[in-house]
Amino acid sequence: MAQYMFMLFDSEEWYDQVTAEEWQQQMKLHTEFMAAVEAAGARVVGGEALLPSSTASTIKKGEGEPLVTDGPFIETKEALGGFYIVEAKDLDQALALAKLVPSGNIEVRPVMDTSEGAAPPA
Amino acid sequence: MGASARVVAERVEAAHRECWSVVLASTVRVTRDLDLAEDCAQEAFVRALRTWPEQIPDNPAGWLTTVAKRLALDKLRRETTLRRKLPLLVEEVGSTAYGGQADDQPTDPLRLVFTCCHPALARDAQVALTLRLICGLTTREVAAGLLISEATAAARITRAKKKIAAAGIPYRIPADDELASRLDVVLTVVQLVYTAGHVAAGPELTRADLTGRAIELAQLLVRLMPDEPEPQSLLALLLMTQARGDARVSEDGELVLLADQDRSRWDIKMLAEGVSRATAALRQGERSARATGGQSPGPGRFALQAAIAGLHVTAPSWERTDWVQVVRMYDAMLVGWPSPIVALNRAAAQSLVPGADLAEVLGELDALGKESALKAYAYLPAARADVLARLGRPDEAAREYDAAIALTANGAEQRFLSRRRASLPTTHGDAVPD
Numbered sequence: 001m002a003q004y005m006f007m008l009f010d011s012e013e014w015y016d017q018v019t020a021e022e023w024q025q026q027m028k029l030h031t032e033f034m035a036a037v038e039a040a041g042a043r044v045v046g047g048e049a050l051l052p053s054s055t056a057s058t059i060k061k062g063e064g065e066p067l068v069t070d071g072p073f074i075e076t077k078e079a080l081g082g083f084y085i086v087e088a089k090d091l092d093q094a095l096a097l098a099k100l101v102p103s104g105n106i107e108v109r110p111v112m113d114t115s116e117g118a119a120p121p122a
Numbered sequence: 123m124g125a126s127a128r129v130v131a132e133r134v135e136a137a138h139r140e141c142w143s144v145v146l147a148s149t150v151r152v153t154r155d156l157d158l159a160e161d162c163a164q165e166a167f168v169r170a171l172r173t174w175p176e177q178i179p180d181n182p183a184g185w186l187t188t189v190a191k192r193l194a195l196d197k198l199r200r201e202t203t204l205r206r207k208l209p210l211l212v213e214e215v216g217s218t219a220y221g222g223q224a225d226d227q228p229t230d231p232l233r234l235v236f237t238c239c240h241p242a243l244a245r246d247a248q249v250a251l252t253l254r255l256i257c258g259l260t261t262r263e264v265a266a267g268l269l270i271s272e273a274t275a276a277a278r279i280t281r282a283k284k285k286i287a288a289a290g291i292p293y294r295i296p297a298d299d300e301l302a303s304r305l306d307v308v309l310t311v312v313q314l315v316y317t318a319g320h321v322a323a324g325p326e327l328t329r330a331d332l333t334g335r336a337i338e339l340a341q342l343l344v345r346l347m348p349d350e351p352e353p354q355s356l357l358a359l360l361l362m363t364q365a366r367g368d369a370r371v372s373e374d375g376e377l378v379l380l381a382d383q384d385r386s387r388w389d390i391k392m393l394a395e396g397v398s399r400a401t402a403a404l405r406q407g408e409r410s411a412r413a414t415g416g417q418s419p420g421p422g423r424f425a426l427q428a429a430i431a432g433l434h435v436t437a438p439s440w441e442r443t444d445w446v447q448v449v450r451m452y453d454a455m456l457v458g459w460p461s462p463i464v465a466l467n468r469a470a471a472q473s474l475v476p477g478a479d480l481a482e483v484l485g486e487l488d489a490l491g492k493e494s495a496l497k498a499y500a501y502l503p504a505a506r507a508d509v510l511a512r513l514g515r516p517d518e519a520a521r522e523y524d525a526a527i528a529l530t531a532n533g534a535e536q537r538f539l540s541r542r543r544a545s546l547p548t549t550h551g552d553a554v555p556d
Contacts, residue, residue, distance in 0.1 A: 002290045090292040091242060096300075110289050121288065 003045060003087050003111035004094040008103035009078040012052045029102035036100050037086055042093060047084035078105055085111065130174045133182065138167055141183040142258035143342070147230035149190040150237075150293060156255070156283050158194060166190035231256065232346045233293050235339070238282075239308040240291045247282035248311050249318070254279050257315070257335040267318055267332045305347075309356045309424060312339045316360055321532060333367075336360060351403040351410075355424035358403060361396035362431040365389040377538040381440040393435050400428035426455050445475040462493040463501075470505045473512075484509050500529035504539060516546040 018026075034044050053072040060067045072079060084101070088094040091108075098106045112121060125133075145166060149159040166189040170182070179185035238251040246268075253264045265275035285291065296304040319332025337360050343353035369387035372378050407421035421429070430451045437443035452468035469490065473483040487506050496502045507522035523543035527536050 090290040091240075092292050092294075092296070092300075094290075095242065 001042075001087050001089060002094075003085055004091075004098075005109050005111055006047075006084040006086060006094075006098050006101055007080055007107040007109070008082045008084075008101060009076075009105040009107065010081050010103055011077060012054075012079050012081070015052055026102065033100050033102060037097050040093065040097060042089065042097060043087040045085040045087050047082065049082035050080060052081075053079040125175055125178050127175065130171065130178065133174060133178055134167060134170045137170065137182040137186060138258060141186060143231040143234060143256045144183050145186045145190050146255060146258075147232075147234040148187045149194050150234060151230055152191050153194045153198060154293065156286060158197060159190070160255070162190045162193040162197070165193050229295060229346060231342060233295055235308055235343070236295055236304060237286060237291060237293050239304075239311045240286070241304070241307055242289065242291060243282050243285060244278075245311075245314075247278045247285075248307070249314050250275055250278045251282045252311050252339075253315060253332075253335070256339060259331075259335075263331075267315075267329060269318075305350065305352060306423070308343070309352055312336050312343070312356060313360075313424075315339065316363075320363065321535075333360075333364060337364060351406040352422045352424050354399050354406075355403040355422065355428040358396045358399035358428040359424060359431050361392050361399070362428070362435050365392035365396060366435070371534065375534060375537075376541070377532075377534040379538070380434060385439075388435070396428070397432050397436060400425070400432045404429050421454070423455065423459050426451050443474070445471055449475060462490055462495045463499070466490055466496065466499075466502055466505060470508075473505075473509055480509055480513050484513065498529055500526045500535070500539075502526075503529065507542070511546055516548070519543075520546055 030049075037044050056070075056072040058069050058071060058073045060069065081103070086094060086097060088097060091110075094108055098108050142163070146159055146163045149163050150156060153159045153162070163186075166186045169189055170186060235252065235256055238255055239248045243251070250264050250268060253259045253267060254261065259267065261276050261279060262272050264279070265272040268275065270278075295301075313336070316333055316336030319329040319334075319336065337357070340353060340357040340360050343350075344357050347353050366380070366383065366388050368389070369383040369385070370378055378384075403425045404421050407425050411420040430448055433444050433448050433451070448471045449468060452464060452471060455464045456468065466487070469483050469486040472478055472486075473480060484506070487502065487509065490496055490502060491506075503522040503525035507519045507526060510516075510519035510522060520543055523539050523546075527539045527543070530536055530539070
């Protein structure tokens, strides 16, 4: 088993007009996704939804004092809106599960082993 | 009975050509580590050179696989951490897999093909990795075949192998429900390997080693998936293309288009096999579409391409090709797999239908000129040049030939286009102003 991070990137315009019912519906889809992961014999190890990128602050370190600025580190049309950590058999299972995430764009990345005695990534 | 060094060297070389992917794939199943398996497979071939002079084994593939696996197991035992560290090629290895000889899975090379062509790898990397691991080409040969520097080829291969290990790309044949989509990538990569050899950018028109490897791969896929029509179709397509290879280049090395080829120089036996495979695959596709009441798709992408190639090779001459049918096949391709290149080929075929409206075809080609995908595609100006020449507009045709010549990197194609340009009738005094 290996752990994968699913990063959910979506347009944030949705937040501007979302109704309470649509919000509930979206939460329900995420609950269903988590159930599908367990049903596949994989495991949701963690995950959170993030507030819109307008609430983000970025700290840039260079020479001198770290600089605090408004906004996300990378400005794109689609912003990181949340993530899951899923433990899956292999990349194929992870990708099959990532297809079920209720989000428009999902980046799947293996989680690095940082346990004691682990070697740096090759 | 000993064998001479020359005979042994030839046998080992032949075994490398024929059995490399089997030996490597079976070893991967034990090691679950591509690099380690590659090292051990290579070492097995080196040992064959030393050992076979005493006696050449009856079953070279079995001998090589056994040696490679033993080497791998020795190394794994020495570095027991390796197995803990690498959960990469997740296929469960049963106890029999360590036995050595009789348990080799005939599907091993296929697993390896699907690993190399995993959609999570970049297309460039899929092709390079397939050439390296399945075809057994050296990094230098991969670079030469793909016209990239050796450093680029090495970087692509290394990066892809790292991703396979780190991201946990499994070493397995996809399940039935995902096979169709995954198979398409594999077939596309095999076709790309063939194309890289068929229209090599460089002084030579073709690279026989690459086209040969692609055909071997297609044969492997057919052997391993006899019930799938698409591998069958791809093999048919490649065979029909290959069978015309000799007639494609004139004695002075110039490209000869299908229209001008001496058909008596075609390899009749290879063509016949291609045609019969194409026909079978096409029927299979139509049958399955009928059986499911149109639910399952009809002929696939490669079945249609093979059908077009079949129409060409079974026609008595270029002029008497069934152009109406050819256009119909392109139409079917445009429905399922629309692309500007298919549209271009369709327009070119349409221009050859007896009584075709050439002005209308020219309009279609003009519209295609707006497609960014075709901006640097030499065949578009070449097709426009041909239609313009037939419409009696030689000056415009000449300009299009110039554009086509500038866009192709292949020497034989350049010579061909220059000859076509030179054969245009010259206009006197009434040249069309720029």
